[in-house]
């Protein structure tokens with residue numbers, strides 16, 4: 001998928017061969033390719049045949065070519081709607097560089113320029129016009145467009161039209177009107193993320209009947225997917241192993257909260273891994289620094305919330321680990337898919353605990369406030385008696401009858417804004433307040449000699465702002481940190497520490513939002529489609545269910561995802577944890593036995609041979625382990641050992657004995673015994689009564705005490721034939737784990 005395929009395009013269908021030849025020449029002339037990629041050809045065929053088309057193709061699959069090339073052969077102009085205003089100029093510059101006359105209209109240009117460009121488009125100076133969807137709110141603009149001969153209307157990021165999508169934009173609902181205004185030309189809607197239901201919604205909202213649909217290119221054959229079920233503390237251990245299993249590669253660890261991101265990074269740093277944190281709570285400057293260091297490989301691992309990744313094009317990311325389950329398959333595949341863009345083997349691991357669901361449910365609730373809350377917030381705002389209100393979310397929360405997360409308040413305001421009842425021009429951040437209560441000398445003394453950096457920051461602060469702080473000072477933390485040349489986080493940490501110790505008086509900066517009431521009506525007359533909101537919430541839960549099904553899915557994981565996206569040609573990948581073990585990790589016992597077909601096996605071996613020796617994937621080791629003898633297991637990486645041992649633990653906890661576990665896992669009993677030994681040593685098994693009856697444990701203990709725990713053979717000899725090696729080893733391991741060794 002990374003390179004254009006060499007197959008000669010347009011061999012078997014009905015479109016005009018001369019047009020196709022022309023297209024191929026243009027492809028080579030303007031883009032330098034000699035053939036089309038999978039899907040491009042099909043989609044272009046439909047467009048040239050005059051059919052409305054929906055194209056679902058991942059980012060980087062070559063979507064833009066699908067409308068840019070027909071634009072060159074069709075009469076008149078192609079209009080491209082895109083929400084990515086910041087990228088528009090670059091896209092147009094790129095086209096011009098390729099010799100394709102194009103221009104754009106969005107909020108970055110003046111009304112006079114807009115008219116000028118429309119005039120030039122009308123006069124045939126351009127073949128492609130990019131337009132921001134917000135323009136369609138203007139009737140004047142729509143009128144002006146009526147004079148232009150439009151032959152193709154391309155809608156990029158088409159999922160923005162669907163409120164089921166993750167990126168709904170109300171302005172996209174205006175597109176249908178715009179299409180009508182320009183005389184219903186051929187429509188092509190393109191997106192990277194669309195489930196069948198989003199696709200249905202795109203079709204419905206655009207009002208295009210029976211469009212052709214092209215779904216392609218979602219398969220990522222170089223990615224190995226896997227799921228590990230683990231508790232939170234186990235996750236922290238596993239993450240270190242996962243990171244270490246790709247010693248030369250960089251990777252992303254995604255987590256649901258900022259707090260967790262900080263914790264994970266700390267654990268990695270403690271283990272000597274160069275990890276950095278990225279989340280939306282950091283200043284723009286800090287985020288930029290972090291991103292830079294990750295991009296140029298100075299930082300090995302970036303621990304991030306989902307705020308990280310958009311627009312990131314780092315091709316050599318070797319792994320993406322999700323510390324918790326995300327809320328949707330779309331989100332998961334998009335984030336996991338950032339691994340291995342260079343086509344080299346990379347792994348995508350998902351840590352799961354049933355509790356992960358609660359966090360996602362919390363997000364869904366925050367995203368879908370109940371109707372009565374939306375109305376209550378509206379009433380609350382009306383009661384302020386002024387149309388311009390400056391308020392914080394927590395102030396709003398205090399006025400409500402039910403306790404509600406701030407996120408739900410934000411969403412409620414967004415709904416009221418969308419429906420035209422209010423507007424929010426901008427977020428406001430005020431200043432913080434700081435006043436000394438104790439004398440500077442006393443404060444310095446309280447800091448002690450250990451916290452060198454705190455002392456340094458305090459000295460800087462006091463030498464520059466002594467008088468201000470003594471008298472009580474309103475300050476902007478960002479500015480102050482910059483003036484003092486220190487990190488804002490360090491400064492604020494110190495200030496909060498001093499405030500906690502009652503050495504200073506501190507009020508955090510005011511963070512609020514400015515709200516303008518646009519419509520004053522009785523809340524009973526408010527006209528919001530709450531049934532649609534309810535449906536949206538139901539949909540969010542359904543998506544969460546599908547995400548959780550992925551965890552418990554017992555067949556190929558990549559195929560599950562591709563099926564989800566409607567890519568019906570998906571085949572088992574042969575390398576995910578399920579493909580390798582021939583059945584689900586979690587439900588192996590219930591899963592039907594699945595034989596790995598010869599072809600898949602071959603593919604896997606090929607992968608293994610090609611595998612760079614410096615990069616070892618946990619899954620390949622997992623496979624090795626099944627075939628190797630126990631002594632060789634020690635050579636495999638820690639993670640692979642733990643992966644398989646956790647599976648053994650799972651069965652052990654459920655009450656299976658060694659033989660049963662060995663049968664279920666198709667492994668030697670000696671291997672299982674080795675796993676159990678490891679689990680006892682790591683304190684994951686604390687009670688071995690099921691393995692060694694108490695009375696026998698006592699006898700073994702006695703022998704250990706007499707002879708010493710290191711004298712395995714003498715112990716065995718003294719106990720005699722009726723005791724086996726494993727029993728003795730289990731008891732020794734337990735004693736060692738108790739002693740903390």
Ligand SMILES: [Zn+2]
Pocket residue numbers: 555556557558559572573574575576577578579
């Ligand atoms: Zn698979």
